[in-house]
Amino acid sequence: MATRTDALTLEVVDLVATVVARYHEEYEDAAAQHSLTGAQARVLALLAHEPLPMRRIAMRLKCEPSNVTGIVDRLESRGLVERRPDPDDRRVKLAAATAEGRRTAGHLKSSLNFAREPLAGLSVAERTVLRGLLQRILGIDPT
Amino acid sequence: MATRTDALTLEVVDLVATVVARYHEEYEDAAAQHSLTGAQARVLALLAHEPLPMRRIAMRLKCEPSNVTGIVDRLESRGLVERRPDPDDRRVKLAAATAEGRRTAGHLKSSLNFAREPLAGLSVAERTVLRGLLQRILGIDPT
DNA sequence: TATTGTTATACTCTATAACTATA
DNA sequence: TATAGTTATAGAGTATAACAATA
Numbered sequence: 343m344a345t346r347t348d349a350l351t352l353e354v355v356d357l358v359a360t361v362v363a364r365y366h367e368e369y370e371d372a373a374a375q376h377s378l379t380g381a382q383a384r385v386l387a388l389l390a391h392e393p394l395p396m397r398r399i400a401m402r403l404k405c406e407p408s409n410v411t412g413i414v415d416r417l418e419s420r421g422l423v424e425r426r427p428d429p430d431d432r433r434v435k436l437a438a439a440t441a442e443g444r445r446t447a448g449h450l451k452s453s454l455n456f457a458r459e460p461l462a463g464l465s466v467a468e469r470t471v472l473r474g475l476l477q478r479i480l481g482i483d484p485t
Numbered sequence: 486m487a488t489r490t491d492a493l494t495l496e497v498v499d500l501v502a503t504v505v506a507r508y509h510e511e512y513e514d515a516a517a518q519h520s521l522t523g524a525q526a527r528v529l530a531l532l533a534h535e536p537l538p539m540r541r542i543a544m545r546l547k548c549e550p551s552n553v554t555g556i557v558d559r560l561e562s563r564g565l566v567e568r569r570p571d572p573d574d575r576r577v578k579l580a581a582a583t584a585e586g587r588r589t590a591g592h593l594k595s596s597l598n599f600a601r602e603p604l605a606g607l608s609v610a611e612r613t614v615l616r617g618l619l620q621r622i623l624g625i626d627p628t
Numbered sequence: 629t630a631t632t633g634t635t636a637t638a639c640t641c642t643a644t645a646a647c648t649a650t651a
Numbered sequence: 652t653a654t655a656g657t658t659a660t661a662g663a664g665t666a667t668a669a670c671a672a673t674a
Contacts, residue, residue, distance in 0.1 A: 350612050351604050357619040358508060364623070365505045367547065381664065396633060404510065406666055411634060413664080433632040433673045460622040461494050468618060469493050475615045476500040479603040480507070522640065522665095539656060549643055554657055556641080576650045576655040 372453045376446055383450055385413050386439060389423055390447035393438035410437075422446055515596045519589055526593055528556050529582060532566055533590035536581035553580075565589055 366380075373383035381403070388394060388402055396414065400407040414437050417423035422443035428434035439447060461469060477484050509523075516526035524546070531537060531545055539557065543550040557580050560566035565586035571577035582590060604612060620627050 350609065350616065354604060354612055354616050354619070357616060357623065357625075358504065360623055361501065361619060362505045362508045365501060379663065397631090405664080407633065408635080408667085409665060416663085431632080431674075435633065460624070461497060463621055464618065466493065468621075469497055471614060472618045473493065473497050473500060475607065475611060475618075476497070476504060478606055478611075480500065480503055481603070482500075524641065540654090548641080550656070551644080551658080552642060559640085571655095574651075574655080578656065 368454060372450055375453060376450055378446075378450070381413050382417055385410070385437075386417060386422055386443055386447050387450065389437055389439040390444045393426065393436045395428065395434045395436055397434075399437060417443070511597060515593055518596060519593055521589075521593070524556050525560055528553070528580075529560060529565055529586055529590050530593065532580055532582040533587045536569065536579045538571065538577045538579055540577075542580060560586070 369383070370380050373380050376383070378386065384403065385399060388399060394402070396410050397407050399410045399414070403410070414423055414425070418425065421440060423437055424440055426436045426438055428436050464472065474484065512526070513523050516523050519526070521529065527546065528542060531542060537545070539553050540550050542557070543553045546553070557566055557568070561568065564583060566580055567583055569579045569581055571579050607615065617627065
């Protein structure tokens with residue numbers, strides 16, 4: 343075990359903080375290019391993958407369900423998302439991305455170039471090492 | 486150069502996104518433990534390091550200067566921050582952390598345990614490799 | 629009774645534009 | 652005239668509490 347918080351660890355934490363800041367910047371910029379807020383972009387990305395009950399969206403966003411109402415309202419008024427009844431439970435409303443919503447989500451994902459540019463400088467071996475270290479940090483069992 | 490967006494790169498991007506999400510969660514939680522919002526905590530951390538003109542705070546936060554007024558107002562009303570005149574330019578107001586503000590910032594930093602817990606599982610050698618890779622990604626010249 | 633989604637309310641963060649006091 | 656900070660305003664995200672419909 344290392345000392346309580348050695349210089350190396352602090353350096354790494356600082357680098358992680360910088361990565362976090364830059365990632366956020368790029369995400370917000372990419373969202374803004376499609377006239378979306380960050381929260382709207384996150385919900386749209388979620389729904390482009392699969393329709394979800396309002397409450398599940400709130401859990402994924404780690405916010406209160408009442409907030410999701412407004413976010414989905416704004417996405418719906420732009421035709422990117424629609425609300426559908428759940429056949430199994432009439433209390434539930436399923437939010438689902440429309441065709442245009444899925445298209446926008448696709449553009450958004452590809453304009454998020456954090457993926458390519460910075461990682462392009464790393465070799466396959468280096469990216470593999472990085473993947474392993476990040477998995478360890480996150481407590482993910484490498485399958 | 487790797488292919489446009491190979492599976493490995495996508496995996497790493499996904500891991501980075503998870504790190505970003507977890508870091509944010511922990512930061513907001515740590516701030517909330519001191520009844521601070523994320524923005525307030527960021528400004529307080531900045532000012533605990535050194536006093537700054539309002540405009541410089543806005544540049545560091547990448548937001549409009551008008552927003553900083555409100556954030557500093559709230560910190561000031563809690564006695565964590567104070568506004569001082571700048572002797573060199575009477576237009577400028579320097580925001581500075583009070584003694585209590587610096588204390589709060591210290592607690593906040595130590596309650597941000599993203600630093601210790603996840604990185605503790607990595608050896609010194611692994612942390613060194615991670616530091617190098619993150620520096621490469623961020624385009625930082627290792628001194 | 630419990631749960632799902634919504635509404636109502638209040639607070640914070642955000643950008644824009646107009647204002648003031650300095651420079 | 653240009654700049655620093657503020658104010659005013661409006662939109663969006665957030666939590667809390669209360670509500671209707673359904674389970």
